[in-house]
Amino acid sequence: MNRPMTASSSATSRDYHPVPNAVGPAAAPAPQLPATRKYEISYLSPDGQHGDLTVRARALRSVENAFAAFGHNAVIHTQRGMLAVEDVWPGDEVRMADGQLETLLWRGKITLSADPMSDDAKQLKLTRFTADAFGMHRPDSDLVLGPAARLLHRANGIRKLVGDDVAFFPASDFVDGNTVLSLVPPHPMAVYQLGFARQCSIMVGGLEFETLNPGTAFELGLRGAALKQYLSLFPHKQSFEDFGLPSHPRLRLSDLELLG
Numbered sequence: 001m002n003r004p005m006t007a008s009s010s011a012t013s014r015d016y017h018p019v020p021n022a023v024g025p026a027a028a029p030a031p032q033l034p035a036t037r038k039y040e041i042s043y044l045s046p047d048g049q050h051g052d053l054t055v056r057a058r059a060l061r062s063v064e065n066a067f068a069a070f071g072h073n074a075v076i077h078t079q080r081g082m083l084a085v086e087d088v089w090p091g092d093e094v095r096m097a098d099g100q101l102e103t104l105l106w107r108g109k110i111t112l113s114a115d116p117m118s119d120d121a122k123q124l125k126l127t128r129f130t131a132d133a134f135g136m137h138r139p140d141s142d143l144v145l146g147p148a149a150r151l152l153h154r155a156n157g158i159r160k161l162v163g164d165d166v167a168f169f170p171a172s173d174f175v176d177g178n179t180v181l182s183l184v185p186p187h188p189m190a191v192y193q194l195g196f197a198r199q200c201s202i203m204v205g206g207l208e209f210e211t212l213n214p215g216t217a218f219e220l221g222l223r224g225a226a227l228k229q230y231l232s233l234f235p236h237k238q239s240f241e242d243f244g245l246p247s248h249p250r251l252r253l254s255d256l257e258l259l260g
Contacts, residue, residue: 035059039067040109043236044090051235062220063230064124064148066212067108069193071126071144074204076194085192090236094194097152097201097208105236106195106212112146113188126183126191127171129207133179139205144183145171146191152201152208152248157259162249168210173253195236199247213246 037059042052057063070076074085079093079101086109088094093101112124129143150168158167174180194202195212202211214220214230217240222230231240 037064037110039063039233041106041233041235042090043106043234044103045235046238050090053233053235055233057229057233058226060222062214062222063233064110066148066214066233067110067193068112068124068146068148068191069209069211070149070191070204071146072190074143074145074192077203085194086190088194094196094202097203102196102198102200104194105197106234108193108195108212108233109190111188111190112185124185125172126185126189127175128181128183129171129174129205130179130181133174134207137206139207141205143205143207145209146193147172148193150210150250152210155256157256158249158251160259161251161255164249167249167251168246169251169253171209195234198244201247210246210248213243215246215250 035058036056039055039057040053041055042050044050070085072084072086075082076085076088077095078088079095083092088104088107090104090107092104094104096102112126124147126147127145127149129139129145131139131141133139149171151171151174152166153169154166159165161167171180172182175182193212199213200211201208212234217223217227220227220230227240231237234243237243
């Protein structure tokens with residue numbers, strides 16, 4: 001499928017390095033600027049136009065979570081066949097876990113790279129599901145997921161907690177050091193998320209995962225100009241309410257452990 005010609009916009013930053021004052025007292029250290037990262041966006045606008053954006057914005061976890069679900073080479077079932085996530089583009093018809101085809105409206109991408117000098121336990125990590133970790137062909141081959149991936153999981157106790165038989169759980173909650181592993185990116189690695197008109201469950205490697213839904217503005221912890229900038233990353237939506245509600249509740253495995 002040939003990509004249409006699109007216009008790309010990007011923001012750049014420049015570093016300013018002051019010259020030390022050799023005569024007077026030592027200059028006060030420059031204030032540390034907030035960390036930023038590059039967000040890469042491809043979308044299908046409400047009027048059917050393709051577009052691409054490259055935006056440099058704050059490296060906030062609430063923003064990164066909308067971009068960081070599926071690792072490079074995660075296989076997606078589309079009307080064009082089985083494709084790696086990096087080869088799926090807005091306008092493609094993607095098959096959902098329920099068998100329905102949905103038009104892809106948005107694909108977000110960020111690149112993760114570990115800081116080898118950092119011992120920050122909260123740095124962005126990948127999760128690797130080894131083949132057959134959840135049963136035969138679940139997944140059907142090793143599957144690398146981004147830090148924001150959520151797996152649709154069925155377990156006793158979910159209904160007691162949320163009144164539903166299934167819920168989305170962070171993929172990282174399943175790390176056991178054996179068949180599910182936590183990984184620090186050994187080199188810069190791209191991760192992706194996919195957005196549709198509604199939140200869907202998508203089958204990847206024989207397992208069901210959630211697609212884009214940021215949750216509520218309250219959950220994001222953003223307001224005012226920050227919330228407006230966040231919404232600008234999703235040109236396929238006209239308002240925050242257009243995202244709708246998640247298709248299933250979100251839980252942590254620790255919530256189930258509290259039930260004993």
